[in-house]
Amino acid sequence: MKSLLFSRFLLLLPWVLIVxxxxxxxxxxxxxxxxxPRGGGGGSGGxxxxxxxxxxxxxxxxxxxxxxxxxxxxxxxxTYSRPVQKAxxxxxxxxxxxxxxxxxxxxxxxAARSELVSxxxxxxxxxxxxLHVPTPRRYKRPGLPRATEQRNAGLAWLRQRxxxxxxxxxxxxxxxxxxxxxxxxxxxxxxxxxxxxxWPVGLVGGRRYERPVVENGKVVGWYTGWRADRPFAIDMAxxxxxLQVILSHPKAVFKRRGSQPGMQESDxxxxxxxxxxxxxxxxxCTKVLVWHTRTEKVNLANEPKHHLDTVNIEV
Amino acid sequence: xxxxxxxxxxxxxxxxxxxxxxVWHQSTxxxxxxxxxxCGCFIKLFILSTQLQHYPGxxxxxxxxxxxxxxxxxxxxxxxxxxDIVEVVRTEYVYTRPPxxxxxxxxxxxxxxTYSRPVQKAxxxxxxxxxxxxxxxxxxxxxxxQRRTPLITRLLRDTGLNYTHLNVETPRNYKLRGDMxxxxxxxxxxxxxxxxxxLRETFNKNNSxxxxxxxxxxxxxxxxxxxxxxxxxxxxxxWPVAFVGGLxxxxPKVNAAGKVYGxxTVFDPHRPFAIDMAxxxxxLRLILQRSQxxxxxxxxxxxxxxxxxxxxxxxxxxxxPKAxxCTKILVWHTRTEKPVLVNEGKKGFTDxxxxx
Numbered sequence: 232m233k234s235l236l237f238s239r240f241l242l243l244l245p246w247v248l249i250v251x252x253x254x255x256x257x258x259x260x261x262x263x264x265x266x267x268p269r270g271g272g273g274g275s276g277g278x279x280x281x282x283x284x285x286x287x288x289x290x291x292x293x294x295x296x297x298x299x300x301x302x303x304x305x306x307x308x309x310t311y312s313r314p315v316q317k318a319x320x321x322x323x324x325x326x327x328x329x330x331x332x333x334x335x336x337x338x339x340x341x342a343a344r345s346e347l348v349s350x351x352x353x354x355x356x357x358x359x360x361x362l363h364v365p366t367p368r369r370y371k372r373p374g375l376p377r378a379t380e381q382r383n384a385g386l387a388w389l390r391q392r393x394x395x396x397x398x399x400x401x402x403x404x405x406x407x408x409x410x411x412x413x414x415x416x417x418x419x420x421x422x423x424x425x426x427x428x429x430w431p432v433g434l435v436g437g438r439r440y441e442r443p444v445v446e447n448g449k450v451v452g453w454y455t456g457w458r459a460d461r462p463f464a465i466d467m468a469x470x471x472x473x474l475q476v477i478l479s480h481p482k483a484v485f486k487r488r489g490s491q492p493g494m495q496e497s498d499x500x501x502x503x504x505x506x507x508x509x510x511x512x513x514x515x516c517t518k519v520l521v522w523h524t525r526t527e528k529v530n531l532a533n534e535p536k537h538h539l540d541t542v543n544i545e546v
Numbered sequence: 547x548x549x550x551x552x553x554x555x556x557x558x559x560x561x562x563x564x565x566x567x568x569v570w571h572q573s574t575x576x577x578x579x580x581x582x583x584x585c586g587c588f589i590k591l592f593i594l595s596t597q598l599q600h601y602p603g604x605x606x607x608x609x610x611x612x613x614x615x616x617x618x619x620x621x622x623x624x625x626x627x628x629x630d631i632v633e634v635v636r637t638e639y640v641y642t643r644p645p646x647x648x649x650x651x652x653x654x655x656x657x658x659x660t661y662s663r664p665v666q667k668a669x670x671x672x673x674x675x676x677x678x679x680x681x682x683x684x685x686x687x688x689x690x691x692q693r694r695t696p697l698i699t700r701l702l703r704d705t706g707l708n709y710t711h712l713n714v715e716t717p718r719n720y721k722l723r724g725d726m727x728x729x730x731x732x733x734x735x736x737x738x739x740x741x742x743x744x745l746r747e748t749f750n751k752n753n754s755x756x757x758x759x760x761x762x763x764x765x766x767x768x769x770x771x772x773x774x775x776x777x778x779x780x781x782x783x784x785w786p787v788a789f790v791g792g793l794x795x796x797x798p799k800v801n802a803a804g805k806v807y808g809x810x811t812v813f814d815p816h817r818p819f820a821i822d823m824a825x826x827x828x829x830l831r832l833i834l835q836r837s838q839x840x841x842x843x844x845x846x847x848x849x850x851x852x853x854x855x856x857x858x859x860x861x862x863x864x865x866x867p868k869a870x871x872c873t874k875i876l877v878w879h880t881r882t883e884k885p886v887l888v889n890e891g892k893k894g895f896t897d898x899x900x901x902x
Contacts (some may be wrong), residue, residue: 245562254565314794318767318878325676325770372901375825412668434664440902454896456889480630499828519902522668525883533792533812540810546788546795546875 267348302401304333305389305474309381309411310348311340314529314546317347319409324355325415330418336388338381339363347545362388376495379485382406386477386484393478402474408451410526417520420512421471427504430513432469435523440517441466443509450509450516458493463500468521472494476503588780643706645681652756652777653682655830656747659737660698660764661690665882667697667902676707680773686744689738691714699902714740727823732841732851734763739840746837749830757830760824765882768824772876775868776827782860785869787825788878795821797872798865806865806872818853818862824877826852831857 302380306327311315320337322501327333335357339348342365352361360442364384366377389404403424407413429450431442443465444452453464477483483502485495513520564835571698600853656677660666670687677683685707689698692715702709716736738761745759758779762768776783783851784806791813800810809820819826843853889895 242558245559245566248566249562314789315880316879318788318880319874321769322672322676322767325679326672329675329678373827387886412672413675421567431900433668434885434887437886439664439887439890439896440900456895517900519667519900522665522671522902523885524668525885527881528884529789529880530792531794534794544786544795544797544873544875546878 300401301332302321302403302424304330304418304422304471305336305402306333307336307338307382307385307389307403307404308406308407308409309338309340309378310386312345312347314531315526316409317351317546319526320348320351320513323407323413324351324357326413326415328355328357329415333357333418335359336385337361338384340366340378340381350545352398360388365531365532375494376485376487376490376492378408379487379490379495383484385470389474390478390481390515393474400474403471404474404477405471408467410524411468412522412524414520416514416518420520422475424471424512425510426470426476426508427470428510428512429465429470429515429516430511430521431519432466433519433522435468440519441469442519443511445515448511448515450506450511460496461497463497463506465496465500466523468523470500470509472503550747554873587814596647598660606830611843619662643843644678644683644708647708648682651682651744652758653830654680654758654760654773654777654827655684655686656760656762657686657738657741658762658764659688659690659734661705661733662695662697664885665885666764667701669882670701673762673764673768674701674707674769676768678705679770683708685709686741688710688739688741689733690716700769710744712737712740712744735843735851737839739843740834742840745830746834749834751831751834756831758827759830759833760827763823763879765880766824767878767880769876771874772869775876778868779827779829780855780866781824781864782828782874783866783868784821784826785867786872786875787879788875789823790822790825790879796825797877798825798867800871804867804871806862806867814849817850819856820849821852821856823852823880824879826856826865828859 258363308323324335335355337348337352337359339345339362344361344363348361352359361403362381362384364380366380370379388406403421405421417430420430429443431440433440435441438456441453441455441464443450444454451459453459455464458464480503483499486498490498495528547828658670658673660670674685677685685702687702687709689695689712691713694711694713698711702711714736716733742759749755749757752758758776760773760776772785775785784798786795788795790796791811794810796809796811798806799810801807809815809817811820814820836859839855839858841851
C-alpha cells in the first residue's frame, strides 16, 4: 500500500514541477512596456549598443523579463538658453545614457522649440521628450523661484501620457537641473522608490552637504544650513517621487502664487507626502551621490559687438 | 512481454523529466531564478505532500489538509513575487562597464591633473560618466598631492575604467594661492609632465601599439564625438575650443587645402600655437620619439604653456585639423563655480568623514 502511494507520488512529482515552472514563466512575463515615441532616439541609440557591448564582454545580457520589470526613471530637466546650455546638456546626456530605462523630459524656457535643443535631442541617444513653456517676464526677478512653469509642464505631460495607458508601469520621477552632477549610483538608489525617497545633496545650503536625519530607517529631521524650520528642508535634487504618487495627486504642482524663495520643494512635497512616509536612501542618508554644482558665467569680453566671422558656429 | 500498464508508467515518468531538461538548457538567468524559486516551492510542497501522505484519505481530513494546502499555495505565491526579481537585477547596474577593448582601435590616453577642493569628486564623477562611453580609453589621473588620496583611489576603482593613478605635489611657491589668477604660474604643469614621463617609461618607442595622448582638465565638458575625431591623429591634431580667450570659441584657421595657417583668437594670436590645452591631441609615437619634450615649468608667459610643448613636437604645417575642418565645437572650456560654504564657519560644521 505504502509503495503504491510512493510510486504514484514519484510519478506526479515531475508533472508538478513542470506546472510550477510554466505558471512562474506566465506570471512573470510582464506586459511589454509602452515606450514613449523615441523623439531623441537617433542613430546612436545609446542604451542598446551598451547592452550589446556588455553581452559581448561575456557578461550575461540583462534578461528581458527583469528589464521589463525595471521601473522607468523620468528626469524632468528645465533648461534655458545661455552660452553654456549645450555644454551642460551634453555632459548631462553623457551621464543619463549610462542609466538603463531613463526617459528624459527636457523643458525649455522658451516660446518655441529652439533649434539648438531640437538638434541636440535628435542626436542625444536616449529616449527624450522635448517640451517648451516660457516663463512670464514678471516672474523673472531675482529672488523668485525659477523653472516653476517648466517643471509643471513636465508633470502635466507625464500625467497626460499616463491617463490613457492601463495600470501605469512602475516609474520614478525626479527633477534634474542641467548644471548638477549625478553619480550613477544615485539612479540605482532611486529606482526602488515606493512613494517619495530622499537622500543627501552635496555643496548646497552654504555647506558641504545637506541631508535628512534618519533614525531607525525613518526621517526625523533635517541637517541643513539654511532655514531648517521648513517642513521639507531639502533641495530639488534631493528627492524622487514614484509615478503612482504623481498620478494619484493630479493637483500637485509647483506653486507660483504666494511662493516664497526656498519653499518650492516644501510646498510641493507637502501636497503629496508627509515626513513619516519618506524613504531614506544612500545608506540611510550618509552618502553624497548628487552635487549641486554651478557653472561659472562665461567670460565673453573679447567677443565683437557684431558678428564678424564668415561662418556661424553653434556653441 | 512488458505490460501496457508498465509502458504507460515508464512513459509517464520519462516524459516530464525530458521536458524539464530541455527547458533547463534553453534557459538564461531568469528562468534559472524561477527554477530556483520553483525548487524552493517544490521543497515546500514536497514536505507538505509527505505530510499529507500521513493522512490517508485526503478528502476526509478536510480541515487540516486544506489548511496545509492553502499554506502551501501561499508560500508558492511568495516564491514568485516580482519584488525578488527586481532586487536581484538591482546590483547589475552599478556602473556600466566601459565598452569592450578592441584590438584595432588606437588607445586614447587621457591625462587629467586634479587637485583637492570641494567640487573635486563631483567633477571627476561626471568626467568619468563621459569617459565610460569611450572604447579603448586609458585614464591617467595625476593628483596634485603628497600622497594618493583614498577618495581618488576609491573613485577610480568604482568606475571600472582602465586607469593609472599618479601623484606629484606642486611646490608651494608654484601653486596658485586661493583665487589669485596669476597667469605666470600654470597649474597642472608638473602633473602633466609626470604623466608624459610615465608614458615614456611604460611604452617602448618601437612598440607598435598605437595611441593618442590628450590633456583633459577635470572641469571641461567633452562630447563623445571628440574622442572619435582624435583617434585618427597621425602627429598632432587640433580643433576649436569653446569659452576660451574671452570668446565664444577659439579656433585654428584652416585654408582651402585643409592646412592650418593661423589662429582665430583675440588674445595674442601670434603665439606659436594659440590653442587651449583641450584643443589638441598628440600621437603617442611622437611623444615617445621626442622624449625630451615637456611643458615648460618656469618663465612661461600666460597662454604660452601649450606652445612650450607643441613647438618641440611639430610645426604649424604638420597640424591636422579635425571637427569638420575646425568648424564644429566638440569641447567646452566650462569652469565650475566655487561653492558657497559660508555656513561651515571657521571650524567646519558638517561631518568631515562624509565624503563629498
